Amino acid sequence: MAEIQLTDLTKSYGPTEVLHHVEGDIKDGEFIVIVGPSGCGKSTLLRMVAGLESVTSGEIRIGDRRVNELEPSARDIAMVFQNYALYPHMSVRENMAYGLKIRKLPKGEINRRVEEAADILEIHQYLDRKPRQLSGGQRQRVAMGRAIVRDPQVFLFDEPLSNLDAKLRVQMRLEIRKLQQRLGVTSIYVTHDQVEAMTLGDRLMVLNGGYVEQFGTPIELYDRPASVFVAGFIGSPAMNLLPAEAHSDGIVLPTGVKLAGAQTQSGSVLLGVRPEHLVPDQDGPIAIDVDMVEQLGANSLLHGTLSGTDHAMVASIPGHVATANGTQQRFSAAPEVLHLFSPETQKRLDA
Amino acid sequence: MIENRPFTSFLSHLILILGVIAIALPIWITFVAATHNELRMNQTPLPLWPGTYLWENLQKTLFGKGLSGSETAPVWMMLLNSLAMAMMISVGKIAISLLSAFAIVYFKFPFRMTCFWMIFITLMLPVEVRILPTFEVVANLGLLNSYWGLSIPLIASATATFMFRQVFLTVPDELLESARIDGAGPMRFFWDILLPLSRTNIAALFVILFIFGWNQYLWPLLITTDTSMTTIVMSIKQMLEAAEQSPQWNIIMTTALLAMVPPIFVVISMQKLFVQGLTETDK
Ligand SMILES: Nc1ncnc2c1ncn2[C@@H]1O[C@H](COP(=O)(O)OP(=O)(O)O)[C@@H](O)[C@H]1O
Numbered sequence: 277m278a279e280i281q282l283t284d285l286t287k288s289y290g291p292t293e294v295l296h297h298v299e300g301d302i303k304d305g306e307f308i309v310i311v312g313p314s315g316c317g318k319s320t321l322l323r324m325v326a327g328l329e330s331v332t333s334g335e336i337r338i339g340d341r342r343v344n345e346l347e348p349s350a351r352d353i354a355m356v357f358q359n360y361a362l363y364p365h366m367s368v369r370e371n372m373a374y375g376l377k378i379r380k381l382p383k384g385e386i387n388r389r390v391e392e393a394a395d396i397l398e399i400h401q402y403l404d405r406k407p408r409q410l411s412g413g414q415r416q417r418v419a420m421g422r423a424i425v426r427d428p429q430v431f432l433f434d435e436p437l438s439n440l441d442a443k444l445r446v447q448m449r450l451e452i453r454k455l456q457q458r459l460g461v462t463s464i465y466v467t468h469d470q471v472e473a474m475t476l477g478d479r480l481m482v483l484n485g486g487y488v489e490q491f492g493t494p495i496e497l498y499d500r501p502a503s504v505f506v507a508g509f510i511g512s513p514a515m516n517l518l519p520a521e522a523h524s525d526g527i528v529l530p531t532g533v534k535l536a537g538a539q540t541q542s543g544s545v546l547l548g549v550r551p552e553h554l555v556p557d558q559d560g561p562i563a564i565d566v567d568m569v570e571q572l573g574a575n576s577l578l579h580g581t582l583s584g585t586d587h588a589m590v591a592s593i594p595g596h597v598a599t600a601n602g603t604q605q606r607f608s609a610a611p612e613v614l615h616l617f618s619p620e621t622q623k624r625l626d627a
Numbered sequence: 628m629i630e631n632r633p634f635t636s637f638l639s640h641l642i643l644i645l646g647v648i649a650i651a652l653p654i655w656i657t658f659v660a661a662t663h664n665e666l667r668m669n670q671t672p673l674p675l676w677p678g679t680y681l682w683e684n685l686q687k688t689l690f691g692k693g694l695s696g697s698e699t700a701p702v703w704m705m706l707l708n709s710l711a712m713a714m715m716i717s718v719g720k721i722a723i724s725l726l727s728a729f730a731i732v733y734f735k736f737p738f739r740m741t742c743f744w745m746i747f748i749t750l751m752l753p754v755e756v757r758i759l760p761t762f763e764v765v766a767n768l769g770l771l772n773s774y775w776g777l778s779i780p781l782i783a784s785a786t787a788t789f790m791f792r793q794v795f796l797t798v799p800d801e802l803l804e805s806a807r808i809d810g811a812g813p814m815r816f817f818w819d820i821l822l823p824l825s826r827t828n829i830a831a832l833f834v835i836l837f838i839f840g841w842n843q844y845l846w847p848l849l850i851t852t853d854t855s856m857t858t859i860v861m862s863i864k865q866m867l868e869a870a871e872q873s874p875q876w877n878i879i880m881t882t883a884l885l886a887m888v889p890p891i892f893v894v895i896s897m898q899k900l901f902v903q904g905l906t907e908t909d910k
C-alpha cells in the first residue's frame with residue numbers, strides 16, 4: 277500500500293504534447309477516478325503510472341520511490357485492461373499464477389494466493405477453464421483475480437467495464453468498489469463515464485485535452501465545479517449555462533430579468549444552474565418555453581428555451597408533471613446554487 | 628448453394644468421383660506395380676490387381692543396392708537423407724522466421740523496415756535463380772555432400788517470416804503489456820506467449836515446408852555427388868533414366884511408394900492443427 281505523487285507530469289508524442297503539467301497527490305488506500313472525454317489523455321496518464329509509457333518530464337513516485345525509470349514489473353502495480361488481456365492459451369489458474377511464477381514464488385505460496393483470490397471473486401469453478409470458455413463478466417473477474425494475486429501496492433484499471441452490458445456494469449462497479457475497500461489498495465481507475473466516476477471514486481481527476489480541470493471529491497465537483505467544462509461534464513442532465521451580466525445587486529439574464537442577490541463580481545459572466553435546482557414558481561424570474569417533456573418516473577425533464585431567446589434550458593422536477601408542450605413555465609433558483617464562470621477563461625469566478 | 632435436386636446431386640457426385648479416380652488411379656497403379664515381380668511388369672496388359680511380391684519388393688528396394696546393374700545407395704539410406712534434409716529445412720525455416728518476425732514486430736531498431744523489405748525481396752530469389760553463386764559459396768565452405776549443404780541454402784524464408792509477422796500483428800498489444808507487468812522479459816514473452824499462440828500456424832507451416840523440403844530435386848542433384856547422400860526424389864529420377872535399358876518397374880514403383888509415406892504421415896498427423904491454423908482467426 278502506498279501514496280502516489282504526480283509532479284509536473286508532461287507527455288509528448290513527438291512534437292505533440294498530450295498531457296500538460298499534471299499534478300496530483302493520491303493518499304494511501306484512496307480510490308481515484310480519472311475521468312474525461314475520449315482522447316483527453318486518461319489512458320496515457322494511467323499507462324505512465326504503470327510504466328507502459330515513458331515520462332517526458334516530471335516525476336512519478338509510488339510509496340517513497342521515484343519510479344520514472346522502473347520497469348512495470350518493478351513498480352509493484354497490477355493493471356486491469358479494457359479487453360481483459362488474459363493469455364488465451366493458459367487456463368484461468370495459469371493466468372493468475374503466471375506473474376508469481378516469474379517472480380519465482382514457491383509453488384505452495386502461489387497456490388495459496390490463487391485459491392484465496394478465487395475465493396474472493398467466486399471463480400473457483402472456472403479455475404481450469406480457458407478464457408475463451410468464459411463470459412465477459414467472468415473474464416473481467418479473472419482479470420481482477422490476476423491483479424489481486426500479485427498483492428500489489430497499486431491497482432490500475434483502464435475502462436475495465438466498458439465491454440460489459442449495462443446491467444453487469446452496474447453490478448461489477450459495486451463489486452470493484454467493495455473489493456477495493458476490503459483490500460484497501462490504492463487504486464487509479466480510468467473511465468469516460470461520469471456516473472461510474474461519481475459512484476466509484478473517493479476523488480475524481482477531471483481531464484480535458486490533457487489538462488487537469490479539477491481534482492476533488494464527487495461532491496466538491498458537483499457543488500463547486502472549477503470550470504465550465506467540469507460543470508457540463510459532471511451531473512446529468514448537464515448544467516444549464518447562460519451568458520449574463522453580473523451587478524453588485526444581482527445578475528441580469530439575457531431576457532433582461534434580474535436575479536436578485538448581492539454579487540462580488542461585475543461584468544459579463546457565464547451563469548450556470550443545474551436542472552434539478554430550478555424550482556417551479558408561479559412568479560419566478562426564469563421563464564422557459566417548454567417544447568418537450570421526458571417522463572422518467574422519479575422525475576420529469578422539461579426541455580425548452582429561455583423565453584424570448586434561443587438558449588436551450590433543461591429543468592428537472594421531482595415526480596410527474598402534466599405540462600403541455602409549447603407552454604411557458606416559470607422557475608426560480610436559490611442564490612447559493614448559481615455558479616458564475618468567466619466567459620474568457622471558462623474558470624469559476626467566486627473562488 | 629443448398630440445392631437438392633436428384634439430377635444436380637447425381638452430377639456433382641459424378642464429378643467428384645471422377646476427380647477421386649483421376650487422383651487415386653496413378654497411386655493405385657504404383658501400388659499394384661509394387662506387388663508384382665519384374666517379369667510380370669514387363670508383360671502386357673499391365674496388371675490392375677495386386678500380386679504377391681510386395682514383401683519381397685520392399686526388402687529388395689529398402690536394403691538392396693537399387694536397380695541391378697546400377698550401384699546406388701539402399702533406399703532406406705535415401706529415405707533417411709530426405710528426412711534429414713526435409714526436417715532441417717522445415718525446422719530451420721520455422722525457427723529463423725519466427726525469430727526474425729519477432730524482431731521485426733516487437734523491437735524498434737534502426738532500419739527495421741529496411742530489414743523487413745530486404746527479407747521480403749528474397750521472395751524473388753528462390754534457389755533456382757541464384758543457383759550458381761549459391762553453389763560457389765557452399766562449395767567454398769566445403770559443405771558439398773553434407774546435410775548442412777543440402778539444407779542451409781534453402782532455409783531463409785521470406786514467406787514464413789511474413790506469415791509469422793502477420794500472426795504476431797494480430798496478437799493484442801495488451802498481452803505484451805500484461806506480460807511486462809507480470810515481469811516477463813522479451814524472450815520469456817516469446818516462449819511463454821507468442822509461441823503457444825502461433826502453435827497452429829507453426830503446424831500448418833511445418834506441413835507445407837516439410838513437403839517443400841522433401842520434394843527438393845534440383846539443389847540436391849547439384850551438390851551431392853556421393854551416392855550415400857542421394858535423396859529419394861533424386862533417385863527416382865535416376866532410376867527412371869536407368870530404366871530405359873532394363874525396366875525394373877517393381878523396384879521403381881516400390882521406391883515411389885516409399886517416397887510418399889513420410890509426407891503422408893506428416894500431413895495426417897498434423898491435419899487437425901493444420902486446418903485450425905489455416906482457418907482460425909480468434910486470438
Ligand atoms: N502512441 C501514440 N502516438 C501518438 N499519439 C498518441 C499515442 N497514444 C495516444 N496518443 C494521443 O494521445 C491522446 C490521448 O490518448 P489516450 O490517453 O488514449 O486518451 P483516452 O484514454 O483519454 O481516450 C490522444 O489524442 C491520442 O491521439
Ligand SMILES: [Mg+2]
Nearest residue numbers: 318319320435
Ligand atoms: Mg483510453
